[in-house]
Amino acid sequence: MAAAERARLVDGWRRAAERELTPTKRSLVVMWAAFGATFGTVRFITHGIRGGWLPWGNISAGGRHLHHYNIGIAALAGVGLVAVRGDERAVGHPAVAAVYGAGTALITDEFALLLDLQDVYWAEQGRVSVDVSLCVLAALGGYLSAAPFWHEVVRVTHRRLTAR
Numbered sequence: 001m002a003a004a005e006r007a008r009l010v011d012g013w014r015r016a017a018e019r020e021l022t023p024t025k026r027s028l029v030v031m032w033a034a035f036g037a038t039f040g041t042v043r044f045i046t047h048g049i050r051g052g053w054l055p056w057g058n059i060s061a062g063g064r065h066l067h068h069y070n071i072g073i074a075a076l077a078g079v080g081l082v083a084v085r086g087d088e089r090a091v092g093h094p095a096v097a098a099v100y101g102a103g104t105a106l107i108t109d110e111f112a113l114l115l116d117l118q119d120v121y122w123a124e125q126g127r128v129s130v131d132v133s134l135c136v137l138a139a140l141g142g143y144l145s146a147a148p149f150w151h152e153v154v155r156v157t158h159r160r161l162t163a164r
Contacts, residue, residue: 034101072106
């Protein structure tokens with residue numbers, strides 16, 4: 001596909017997003033996509049490092065291995081600072097949603113380590129990180145695919161519980 005055709009396609013996607021998605025929904029979609037892309041990329045990279053078929057190794061600082069959840073925590077701290085500051089243009093910006101999704105994926109991918117405070121990434125117990133990450137992806141996807149339905153379920157439930 002030629003560059004001009006790609007540009008027209010991307011412009012069409014942008015117009016469709018502006019027409020079909022509210023700013024909140026757009027942020028949720030960006031966050032979900034960033035979560036999935038980051039989770040997949042991190043799994044690919046960690047397998048490549050462990051298998052020796054990628055040309056780089058683990059990240060270290062002062063001889064100490066840095067787990068990718070450390071980067072995720074830093075990303076969420078930065079996004080939290082943006083939210084606390086309250087700049088409306090920044091809070092709703094797609095980059096904030098992308099960083100939030102990526103940071104959450106980096107943390108969730110090492111959930112088993114954080115749960116037991118043991119490096120079990122490659123052990124059987126490490127499977128819980130994959131399971132939790134896939135559950136997050138599925139839950140967000142389920143919500144995004146039927147958001148109006150879920151909003152109506154909440155409204156109906158609230159009316160029912162408060163009508164006594």
